[in-house]
Amino acid sequence: MIPNAYARTMLQQRSRIQVACNNGMQVVQGGLHKQVQLVCLCEWTFMLEPIENLYNELLVDSHHSYCLCVSVLHDRLSHKLDPIINERFMQIAVKRLKVWSNKADMEFGVEVEILARVRHKNLLSLRGYCAEGQERLIVYDYMPNLSLASHLHGHHSAECLLDWKRRVNIAIGSAEGISYLHHHATPHIIHRDVKASNVLLDSDFQAQVADFGFAKLIPDGATHVTTRVKGTLGYLAPEYAMLGKASESCDVYSFGILLLELATGKKPLEKISSTVKRTITDWALPLACERKFSELADPKLNGKYDEEELKRVVLVSLVCAHTQPERRPTMPDVIELLKGESKEKFSELENDEMFKAPQAAAAAADEISIAENSSDFISEEKDMNQEVKEIVQENTHNS
Numbered sequence: 166m167i168p169n170a171y172a173r174t175m176l177q178q179r180s181r182i183q184v185a186c187n188n189g190m191q192v193v194q195g196g197l198h199k200q201v202q203l204v205c206l207c208e209w210t211f212m213l214e215p216i217e218n219l220y221n222e223l224l225v226d227s228h229h230s231y232c233l234c235v236s237v238l239h240d241r242l243s244h245k246l247d248p249i250i251n252e253r254f255m256q257i258a259v260k261r262l263k264v265w266s267n268k269a270d271m272e273f274g275v276e277v278e279i280l281a282r283v284r285h286k287n288l289l290s291l292r293g294y295c296a297e298g299q300e301r302l303i304v305y306d307y308m309p310n311l312s313l314a315s316h317l318h319g320h321h322s323a324e325c326l327l328d329w330k331r332r333v334n335i336a337i338g339s340a341e342g343i344s345y346l347h348h349h350a351t352p353h354i355i356h357r358d359v360k361a362s363n364v365l366l367d368s369d370f371q372a373q374v375a376d377f378g379f380a381k382l383i384p385d386g387a388t389h390v391t392t393r394v395k396g397t398l399g400y401l402a403p404e405y406a407m408l409g410k411a412s413e414s415c416d417v418y419s420f421g422i423l424l425l426e427l428a429t430g431k432k433p434l435e436k437i438s439s440t441v442k443r444t445i446t447d448w449a450l451p452l453a454c455e456r457k458f459s460e461l462a463d464p465k466l467n468g469k470y471d472e473e474e475l476k477r478v479v480l481v482s483l484v485c486a487h488t489q490p491e492r493r494p495t496m497p498d499v500i501e502l503l504k505g506e507s508k509e510k511f512s513e514l515e516n517d518e519m520f521k522a523p524q525a526a527a528a529a530a531d532e533i534s535i536a537e538n539s540s541d542f543i544s545e546e547k548d549m550n551q552e553v554k555e556i557v558q559e560n561t562h563n564s
Contacts, residue, residue, distance in 0.1 A: 257292055258307040265299035272378035273301045279377035283350050287342030289365060289375035308373060310366035313423075317361055317430055322465070329470035331370045332427050336478060337503050338372035339364050343420060344496035346380075347413040353383040355390075355411050359419035360400045360433075361426055381411055388412060399433025399444065403488050414490040417499065421485025425449055428478045430463030446486050453479055454520050477505060480514050487519065 262269055273296070280291035280303075295302035313335060315321045327335075339359075346354040356363075357379040365373045379395040389412035394405065402418035404410050422433050425445050434442045452460050458476050462468070481502045487493050494502070501507050502514065 258305045260303040260305065262299075262301035265301065270301065273303070275380055276303065276377045279354060279380045279382075283346065283354070285342055285345040285349075287338045287372050287374060288345065289373040305375075306367075306373075308365035308375075309368050310370055312362045313364040313366060313372070313427070314361035316366070317426060318432060325465050327370075327465075329466055329474070333474060333478070333503070335364065335366070335370065335372045336424055336427055337500060339374055339423065340420065340496055340500045340503060342372065342374040343416055344500060346374075347416065347496050352385060353413070355381045355383060355413060356416050356419075357381060357411055358396050358400075359416050359423060360397050361423055364423070383413070397433075402490065404490055412490065413495070414493050417485050417493045417496060418487075418490070420496070420499070421482045421487075421493075422446070424478060424482035424485065428463065428475060428482065429461050430465055446483065449479065450483055450519075453483055474505075477502065477511060480511075480520065484514060484517065484519065492519075 262273060277291070277294045277296075280289070284290070289308070290306050292304040292306065294304065310316070310326075311321065312319075316324075316327050343356060343359065346356060354377075356374065356377065358376060359374070363374065363376040365375045367373060381390055381392060383390060389410045391409050392411050394401070394409055396405075396419070400419040400422050402415040405412075405415045405418075422445060425431075426433060429445065429449065431445050431448070433445050435445070435448070437443045449461055452458075458472065458479055459468075461479055462470055462475055481494075481499060485493055485499060498510070502511055505511070
């Protein structure tokens with residue numbers, strides 16, 4: 166809740182951006198900004214601090230192409246008598262494009278279109294957006310516990326706020342959000358960038374899958390779409406990384422990496438020398454085959470986890486990240502396995518061949534690594550190699 170004194174100060178700022186409802190359309194006006202239309206999907210009136218001030222004081226995340234800032238949102242619709250004193254406030258997040266480009270504008274358009282289509286408790290909700298000239302803003306609900314990545318690897322990791330119960334709930338919530346995209350959205354949607362930094366956490370540590378800039382709509386009857394490679398190294402399914410074939414199964418693969426990351430606390434790619442990187446599955450699969458699950462648990466858990474649940478999470482994560490897409494489960498199957506609802510299916514998973522031949526599995530992983538390092542890594546679509554180089558540069562920049 167924002168104090169009323171602060172509300173009055175906000176209302177008196179001449180350079181504020183204010184949004185007023187007008188027949189479903191909203192007009193943004195501010196002392197330092199020209200008029201900008203904001204099509205809003207809910208009955209809220211927005212008031213944002215000056216964008217310049219947000220960057221200086223309330224910046225919560227920065228990407229090579231956008232900044233994510235925090236401001237307040239207030240509701241006047243239910244208060245008739247004294248709107249200044251009685252207004253209700255809540256925090257919101259504002260994502261603003263740093264530098265306009267055709268590529269960034271396309272990703273912005275995709276994200277707004279996807280967010281406008283979906284509504285699920287485990288998908289980040291759209292509050293509004295702005296597209297005027299080269300100004301691009303997306304307004305979301307603010308997630309006070311930031312991203313899963315910040316708790317596993319970032320500045321919140323030392324606080325150890327993710328106990329085992331929270332991790333399992335985050336895993337199931339994320340799976341349910343992705344499952345909605347794959348099986349209930351019309352048309353079906355592939356996220357294409359499932360990763361720890363795109364799973365946000367609300368005040369109760371409930372998962373919200375976010376960032377739909379790379380998402381793809383799947384036409385009815387299609388099994389996949391062939392497209393340029395987008396995403397994050399370490400999370401890319403082999404068939405997508407090498408051939409550009411995107412499908413729901415690619416998201417399942419990425420979710421498997423995310424799930425293993427959640428259980429182990431390790432990053433998807435780990436440097437083991439100056440020139441060699443090891444994937445999280447290369448490390449985890451042999452230990453899972455030997456049933457050494459305790460060696461896979463995140464040390465920050467201090468042994469405080471349910472052993473059966475840990476085994477279940479690890480095995481599900483590894484079958485999701487199978488190199489052969491036809492061997493991966495669907496997201497509804499993943500949810501059922503994570504919840505322990507089918508002992509028969511889990512028994513089948515435990516006895517799967519992939520957990521009986523660690524040497525063969527390691528050899529298969531080595532083959533994938535060799536392919537990724539070859540000069541003709543991607544050949545099906547023009548400019549795909551450049552896209553991969555951009556992903557590499559992006560990850561280098563972010564690391």
